[in-house]
Amino acid sequence: MAQATISVAPAVTDKSEQLCAAAASAATYSIHDDVGEVLFTKQQMAEKVVEMGKLLGKTYEGKAPVLMPILKGGFIFAADLIRALDPCPEDLVVEFVSARSYGARTETSGTVQVSFDAEAVAGRHCLMVDDLCDSGLTLLTVRDQLLAAGAASVASVVLLDKRARRKVSYDPDFVCLDCPNQWVAGMGMDTNQRYRSMDYVAVLKPEAIQKAMHSA
Numbered sequence: 001m002a003q004a005t006i007s008v009a010p011a012v013t014d015k016s017e018q019l020c021a022a023a024a025s026a027a028t029y030s031i032h033d034d035v036g037e038v039l040f041t042k043q044q045m046a047e048k049v050v051e052m053g054k055l056l057g058k059t060y061e062g063k064a065p066v067l068m069p070i071l072k073g074g075f076i077f078a079a080d081l082i083r084a085l086d087p088c089p090e091d092l093v094v095e096f097v098s099a100r101s102y103g104a105r106t107e108t109s110g111t112v113q114v115s116f117d118a119e120a121v122a123g124r125h126c127l128m129v130d131d132l133c134d135s136g137l138t139l140l141t142v143r144d145q146l147l148a149a150g151a152a153s154v155a156s157v158v159l160l161d162k163r164a165r166r167k168v169s170y171d172p173d174f175v176c177l178d179c180p181n182q183w184v185a186g187m188g189m190d191t192n193q194r195y196r197s198m199d200y201v202a203v204l205k206p207e208a209i210q211k212a213m214h215s216a
């Protein structure tokens with residue numbers, strides 16, 4: 001039998017800039033072609049997630065928290081954060097929250113549709129995990145519904161906080177990075193469902209936003 005060999009590429013600590021440069025010269029389309037500016041690199045975010053994992057690990061030690069990723073955008077940050085919790089709280093459980101307000105738009109619709117398992121949160125310390133706090137409406141709405149379902153406490157952690165866009169009286173309890181007032185994508189954040197898989201946060205080219213918004 002022929003022996004299979006796997007070639008190992010040289011270690012790269014951060015690929016964001018190289019990906020954009022490579023996309024610019026590539027003949028075939030890549031989502032990286034649509035990037036106007038890289039705002040936060042993979043490495044910058046990874047460092048913040050490690051710090052946050054230590055802070056939250058200590059904060060929730062002995063509290064048996066419920067980690068609640070807010071779908072869809074929060075799933076990538078939540079996956080990174082849960083593995084960074086140090087120490088990992090005993091009896092930690094994960095429950096997903098479905099929340100949606102933007103759809104194929106860049107402004108919140110003003111109404112957030114929320115669903116979660118109410119039985120799983122009664123009497124528990126809940127930590128909402130989201131990619132972004134923008135108007136604040138999503139986290140405010142989910143928090144109120146968790147408290148109404150009997151949660152013992154509700155706090156939030158976000159990867160990015162876009163304070164300039166706040167429309168309601170709500171600030172996340174834990175913030176990894178402050179975000180400028182620009183439409184951003186990547187690390188779970190979408191533009192009409194695209195770009196969530198980029199492992200960095202970017203400002204898209206205006207024409208790319210228009211194209212994504214008008215795609216099926």
Ligand SMILES: O=P(O)(O)OC[C@H]1O[C@H](OP(=O)(O)OP(=O)(O)O)[C@H](O)[C@@H]1O
Pocket residue numbers: 070071072073074099100101102103108130131132133134135136137138139189190
């Ligand atoms: O502070 P806000 O103005 O409420 O905006 C923040 C929310 O918007 C995005 O979700 P979106 O409703 O776009 O759904 P998605 O997570 O499925 O992309 C994001 O993931 C946050 O949950």
